[in-house]
Amino acid sequence: MSQKQDVFIRRRIEALAGLLALGLIVLAVRAVDLQWMQAEKLTDLAEKQRYRQYTALAPRGSITDSKGRRLAESVEIPSLAAIADEVPENRIKVLAKALGVSQKKLQRKLNKRTGFVWLARQVTPAKADAVMALNIPGIRKEMEWRRYHPLGPETGHLLGFVGVDGQGLEGVERTWNKRLTGEAGIRQVRRDARGHSLPGGIWLRDPVPGQSIQLTLDSTIQSIAYAALADGVAKQQAIGGSVVVMRPKDGAILAMVSWPGYNPNNFRHYKPGEWRNRAITDVFEPGSTLKPFTIAAALASGRWQADTKVFCENGAMRVADYIIHDDHKEGWLDVTGILVKSSNIGVAKLALDIGADPLYDMLSKAGFGHRSHTGLSGESPGIILPSRRWGPVETANIAFGQGVAVTPLQLATAFSVLANGGLFIPPYLFMDQKQSATSAFVRVMPEQISNQVMSMLEYATSTDGTGSKAVPTGYRIAGKTGTAQKPNPKGGYSRGKYNAVFAGVAPADDPQLVIVVVVDEPKKSHYGGQVAAPIFRHIAESTLPYLGISTHMEDDTAWRTMPVAHQAPVLQAKNLYGMSMREVRGFAAQRGLRLHVHGSGWVTRQTPLNSISLKQGDELEVWLND
């Protein structure tokens, strides 16, 4: 090999080594750039690719009644959304049809913004599936929690409702929103190249599920009260009403209903005024239902006894420049008679004699003029002026329930004092409050006085009293009717507009329930004894047996004459196909037919075919089949 060739080869080797060195230097620079200069950014990118965070929604806590029956529960249901600028113009018509909205409306919604937009929130799974099946670009299904109240209008006013964003907006749902609402958790997981999660995920924030709440409510009693109130309001063509049922021994609220009802599952279809819980928000003049407390104050003063006679001025009495009237003219009545006959003049005289302070103390200690602290929002404290502002006219008026305003819940709490032997126990709605409620009792009046007033109230529901229609057969009831003119917003009282009230204790000999019924503006009659007392009876006669409180019957002939249950549809039937054995037997028994039955289940064949023409003693043969 010549020297020239050697040099050429060396040069080539050197050039190659130089290129390799250059390449190595470039690689080293790039490595420094990637590993050092861009390390942070690239690590972030890699982690974003490798790790995924997702939000685990925490469901809202459920609400149950005292027996654990569900009153409110959340379920996950789909909502439909879109990335507005990704939805093709030519698919909008089809999408609008599937969503059940006009094309114009949908177009407007999509044109409003370019990014995420809700199309329909909380729709049925079938509808969501139908829309997703169209496979329209930009359309997505999101899952959201929706609140359901299975009892609907029956618990509507009390429980309130929850908005689409999961926030309680009314009632218990609003008051206890913080406790019921869960806190969403964030979980981070590593993913493989196919997007599957790898083990070892961590919670960046633990989800906190909403806590459940148990109420003292009994859904059966709630339903009974709602049905009775609805029936009573309809019969009297009233504009509304409310009922509170309490257990006096511990202050538990067993039912609280208002009419007209609204469905909390569909609350937007009702006016906001219809959402209010009348039993705690609406105040009314209690009228004669306040008289037991005036009488209790008079007896507690020691100046009056149950048999002390009072002259009731034959129906009219002047107090300062104001004349007090009685509905029925009365002469001499004892204190019991004043309550039984509901004499305004009688109680006014008692109140004027003892003075404003003892009466105010009695009313205040019984819970009037204070919020009950059940935790429900929107509760009114009622209106009761301080006694220093009471002149003789105010004292006389307040004695028979005018010039003060109370809520149905306050009235029920006050009657619980009479039922509890003079002890005030604050009402409570949440099971958790039980201990604090029962330990916070206050003596309002001596037990002997409350027992005396209870006896008088029992007379008030006798056949001579105003509340006789409140008494279910077999039970002793202590109660008082009330009829109060509604105040006119412009001053004075409205003509022909009344609140009919009945407040009572059942049974009087062993108080288990206090029930207050208020009916707003009844049209057929405005007397508490005619309007509210029958509703009270309806509730008491269904609730007491349900609670296991037996009747005490001296004359037991009544149950022997029990009316036969409704059977009209059977009698009108032309043929018996599809009837049960029980129905067929009822049909045959009523018509005096000789019945031959084959099989069990439902009637599939009969002889003769026409049942209507059969006369007493005729033969009827039926074949039943499961």
Added chain:
Amino acid sequence: MRSWLRPWLILPLMLGLFSATQVWLSYLRYDLSLETQALSAEKQTALKEISKLRIEIASLTRPERLRQLARTKLDMAPPNPMQVIHQ
């Protein structure tokens, strides 16, 4: 047989075995992870189904509905209080 077994081969063999075990374990973990995810999803579905069923039970057994069914389908009427006896 002993002709090819050399002491220096033990290290690569151990390393190979360890690597194979690691690969097998990673596959096992991956499968378990998939299974856990599936079970977790199944659990969530079951919980949601329970919620729905609770609502359904509450709706079907609501007193107003039972009252109506008793009246219309079974021709029943509310008992008088003295017809109810508690032992």
